[in-house]
Amino acid sequence: MKALILTDGKPGHENQSVALCRHLGLDYESATVSYPWKPAKAISYLFDRLGIYIQQIFQTSDLRLQTSGFNLIISTGSTTFYPNKVLSRKLGIPNIAILNPKGYRLDFTRILCPAYDHPPKRANIIELPLNLCAADESFFVEKADQFKKIYKPAKLAATGFIIGGPNAISTIDAAALKKQLEKAFALTEGCERWVTTSRRTPSDVEAIIESLPFDYKLINSRDPYNPVPAFIQLCDRLFVTSDSASMVSECASFGSAAVEVLVNRQLKTPNKFQELIQGLEKLNAVHIFDGTLGAANRKIDPKGQLQEVLKCM
Numbered sequence: 001m002k003a004l005i006l007t008d009g010k011p012g013h014e015n016q017s018v019a020l021c022r023h024l025g026l027d028y029e030s031a032t033v034s035y036p037w038k039p040a041k042a043i044s045y046l047f048d049r050l051g052i053y054i055q056q057i058f059q060t061s062d063l064r065l066q067t068s069g070f071n072l073i074i075s076t077g078s079t080t081f082y083p084n085k086v087l088s089r090k091l092g093i094p095n096i097a098i099l100n101p102k103g104y105r106l107d108f109t110r111i112l113c114p115a116y117d118h119p120p121k122r123a124n125i126i127e128l129p130l131n132l133c134a135a136d137e138s139f140f141v142e143k144a145d146q147f148k149k150i151y152k153p154a155k156l157a158a159t160g161f162i163i164g165g166p167n168a169i170s171t172i173d174a175a176a177l178k179k180q181l182e183k184a185f186a187l188t189e190g191c192e193r194w195v196t197t198s199r200r201t202p203s204d205v206e207a208i209i210e211s212l213p214f215d216y217k218l219i220n221s222r223d224p225y226n227p228v229p230a231f232i233q234l235c236d237r238l239f240v241t242s243d244s245a246s247m248v249s250e251c252a253s254f255g256s257a258a259v260e261v262l263v264n265r266q267l268k269t270p271n272k273f274q275e276l277i278q279g280l281e282k283l284n285a286v287h288i289f290d291g292t293l294g295a296a297n298r299k300i301d302p303k304g305q306l307q308e309v310l311k312c313m
Contacts (some may be wrong), residue, residue: 004091005030006060006083007150008073012246013077019132020074020112023306026076032061039049044082045103051228053086063164072096072312094312098132104274109312114245116275126305129279140233140254147230151216159184160231160257163209164243165200166237167245168266169271172241176205180262181212183291184239194235196220196227200243239289245276252285258291258297 007014074096075084088095094109100117113119194216232255287294
């Protein structure tokens with residue numbers, strides 16, 4: 001069984017499509033789709049409403065789509081949804097949309113939608129508690145082995161800190177984060193503390209990280225190595241800031257660590273990140289850090305729900 005993944009080039013979107021293929025054991029090929037001029041995407045919403053499906057308003061990176069033998073089309077993100085419908089009709093195969101295709105008709109074969117998007121209750125919509133993550137257990141084991149060649153822990157227990165940055169609906173306050181980290185340090189005596197920042201971490205937050213006595217420290221602006229998979233595999237407890245739905249989802253899906261969420265200052269509320277985290281807290285998959293440690297270590301495995309996708313093939 002082989003899937004065609006249509007991607008908009010955003011890793012956070014493409015990874016969710018890849019994750020579905022890996023969960024279902026599907027081979028896949030990817031093709032990038034885009035609109036050659038800005039009004040074309042707006043036109044795609046109108047054409048979908050009118051039932052007009054033509055390739056002329058978007059571009060695809062792969063001309064082999066004419067002949068390749070695919071059983072299914074998968075895509076994530078609004079740029080991909082209209083091309084998904086066009087090529088599904090042209091190739092005569094089922095199609096899957098990941099995330100809520102707002103503005104388009106909901107007549108995909110299946111729609112996989114996180115609960116925070118409040119999808120309507122329809123037979124073809126599968127509601128998920130978190131974002132799909134493109135990894136498996138062997139991936140994390142491999143990354144942990146690589147990490148241990150770089151850094152040799154001196155203690156058996158480790159606590160990992162995964163620090164992000166501002167986004168459209170929240171900001172990360174350096175002084176507030178410092179207080180959270182100091183409380184976390186007081187509660188994790190006897191453990192090694194490891195920390196990594198992200199490409200979005202601002203310089204004042206990096207300065208706070210530098211000032212604290214972490215045993216292992218990765219500042220992304222100076223070193224692009226990504227230790228997060230190793231943290232997930234090796235740590236007994238993970239602290240993760242609330243600004244990345246994919247990062248929180250990954251921590252709640254893999255490894256065995258109890259997960260603490262360090263909530264950033266919210267600029268808009270309620271928002272999808274809050275709803276995701278609150279939903280995972282109800283499932284005992286994360287604990288919102290309040291100065292105390294929780295025991296939220298349940299890992300969410302959506303494979304049972306995803307088996308519904310196979311029925312359409």
